[in-house]
Amino acid sequence: MGAVWxxxxxxxxxGMHLGEKAGTPLAVTExxxxxxxxxxxxxxGVRDAMTSRQVRMRGVRSIPRSREREAIDFELVVEAVHRxxxxxxxxSSGDLVFVARGPVKSAGNEERLAEALIGVIAEETGTEAHIxxxxxALCAVVAAREDAAPQCADEFLADKPVGVLRLLAxxxxxxxxxxxxxxxxxxxxxxxxxxxxxxDKTAVISRFGGVAQWAYRLVEGEDSFSVKSQSSEKxxxxxxxxxxxxxxxEQAAFIARHMAHELSEKLSYHxxxxxxxxxxxxSEQGGERAxxxxxxxxxERDIVDRVRWQLASWIGDGEHAPRSAxxxxxxxxxxxxxxxxxxxxLWGGSATQGRSIxxxxxxxxxxxxxxxxLVPEFIGGRYPQEAYQLRGWSEPxxxxxxxxxxxxxxxxxxxxxxxAPLSATLIDGEGHPCSVGQIGEFICDEGCVLPAxxxxxxxxxxxxxxxxxxxxxxxxxxxxxxxxxxxxQLETGNGAVLVLRHGGRWWQVGRYW
Numbered sequence: 001m002g003a004v005w006x007x008x009x010x011x012x013x014x015g016m017h018l019g020e021k022a023g024t025p026l027a028v029t030e031x032x033x034x035x036x037x038x039x040x041x042x043x044x045g046v047r048d049a050m051t052s053r054q055v056r057m058r059g060v061r062s063i064p065r066s067r068e069r070e071a072i073d074f075e076l077v078v079e080a081v082h083r084x085x086x087x088x089x090x091x092s093s094g095d096l097v098f099v100a101r102g103p104v105k106s107a108g109n110e111e112r113l114a115e116a117l118i119g120v121i122a123e124e125t126g127t128e129a130h131i132x133x134x135x136x137a138l139c140a141v142v143a144a145r146e147d148a149a150p151q152c153a154d155e156f157l158a159d160k161p162v163g164v165l166r167l168l169a170x171x172x173x174x175x176x177x178x179x180x181x182x183x184x185x186x187x188x189x190x191x192x193x194x195x196x197x198x199x200d201k202t203a204v205i206s207r208f209g210g211v212a213q214w215a216y217r218l219v220e221g222e223d224s225f226s227v228k229s230q231s232s233e234k235x236x237x238x239x240x241x242x243x244x245x246x247x248x249x250e251q252a253a254f255i256a257r258h259m260a261h262e263l264s265e266k267l268s269y270h271x272x273x274x275x276x277x278x279x280x281x282x283s284e285q286g287g288e289r290a291x292x293x294x295x296x297x298x299x300e301r302d303i304v305d306r307v308r309w310q311l312a313s314w315i316g317d318g319e320h321a322p323r324s325a326x327x328x329x330x331x332x333x334x335x336x337x338x339x340x341x342x343x344x345x346l347w348g349g350s351a352t353q354g355r356s357i358x359x360x361x362x363x364x365x366x367x368x369x370x371x372x373x374l375v376p377e378f379i380g381g382r383y384p385q386e387a388y389q390l391r392g393w394s395e396p397x398x399x400x401x402x403x404x405x406x407x408x409x410x411x412x413x414x415x416x417x418x419x420a421p422l423s424a425t426l427i428d429g430e431g432h433p434c435s436v437g438q439i440g441e442f443i444c445d446e447g448c449v450l451p452a453x454x455x456x457x458x459x460x461x462x463x464x465x466x467x468x469x470x471x472x473x474x475x476x477x478x479x480x481x482x483x484x485x486x487x488x489q490l491e492t493g494n495g496a497v498l499v500l501r502h503g504g505r506w507w508q509v510g511r512y513w
């Protein structure tokens with residue numbers, strides 16, 4: 001099997017659209033972290049997982065990642081490869097594999113085929129490609145990183161870190177499970193693929209389930225997908241024809257969501273999952289196109305993404321002229337295997353339950369939009385509203401800002417936070433409103449000596465204050481207009497609350513039960 005790899009494809013793709021002169025340092029970020037950078041940026045110290053701020057401090061331009069743009073641009077590479085290779089399978093934007101036996105025989109040997117592929121890709125796209133050959137997809141993909149053609153896959157892979165399995169983690173679910181699996185292997189002291197092969201295969205699979213089976217298939221060269229004629233094998237398909245041909249990316253996105261949901265429903269009905277996705281389209285002019293993707297145990301969202309990217313690449317994105325409007329689209333799940341073989345979690349939950357949740361969320365997103373399903377996450381901060389945020393279900397998790405937080409609100413924090421602060425009033429024992437002075441003491445505008453809050457009032461409701469803690473001053477924006485915040489915890493007859501003094505008023509921002 002052969003493989004084609006374009007290093008740092010996210011940067012290559014972004015650079016095609018920026019109009020920057022050659023040699024400009026560029027980095028691509030996702031979730032606020034660097035995922036790819038060109039050699040010029042790396043020479044200035046840019047490394048993967050750096051923050052966007054760290055990148056800008058080095059004078060490097062930071063560009064948000066667009067997976068759709070990368071897939072559209074990678075279609076140019078795939079078409080160039082197809083000039084020399086009949087059957088290929090896209091793993092992800094930047095990586096593909098192909099059946100090498102026939103093309104190698106036609107070219108004379110592997111070295112000549114590699115040179116021809118490098119030349120045709122450079123001619124069509126202006127990018128530098130790396131080619132590898134090996135027994136099995138994992139061996140070929142790793143060999144492409146070294147421009148190698150090992151004769152013995154076992155010897156070649158034996159000293160490679162187990163982390164190379166991530167190169168073929170091409171679906172969201174497998175990517176997440178692979179990360180947990182590799183962390184567990186690291187905890188067991190398993191660092192290389194050779195060490196993994198020496199472990200008791202049955203015991204490992206019984207403990208880690210489907211992701212371990214997937215890993216062993218790759219390591220042993222028993223490919224979990226086939227790039228040969230997929231139309232000849234059993235598959236589950238969905239076909240849709242259009243009275244009005246689709247000719248823009250927005251229409252393609254809508255069609256992708258609808259067809260992905262229908263395909264997922266069919267797979268569930270048949271009790272199957274897939275290791276491949278085949279996308280076929282027929283143009284208004286009668287031409288037909290097909291593209292195969294590797295996608296191990298896909299969720300509905302994984303299918304949506306691949307179909308949308310593929311249709312967008314065929315229709316055109318405004319820069320690359322559209323070939324023709326599409327009059328029909330068919331998607332097929334290939335390399336089927338039965339559901340229900342996944343190992344459940346050791347403590348609670350199940351793989352099937354998690355997959356069902358993901359499918360339900362993808363359905364809601366297809367109807368209401370990407371940001372219709374939000375999840376809370378902790379990112380660090382001085383008080384609850386700053387330390388937590390909502391992100392889209394499908395967005396990558398943000399990094400946690402670790403370290404000490406000067407001026408942070410003492411714990412415990414409220415168990416619930418108000419969507420919007422509620423206006424409130426603190427009244428002292430003389431019936432006068434309490435405020436906070438510049439040094440963090442309670443004061444009364446009526447001149448009371450040592451005032452203390454005795455009654456908590458919100459709207460028409462009054463509660464006796466049983467105990468209080470604070471106030472704690474928090475000085476923010478010291479470099480600009482100074483803003484003082486004062487926090488106070490109150491235990492009242494109606495429960496405990498967290499209140500904030502800001503802008504000359506008291507606000508209820510959270511409750512403790």
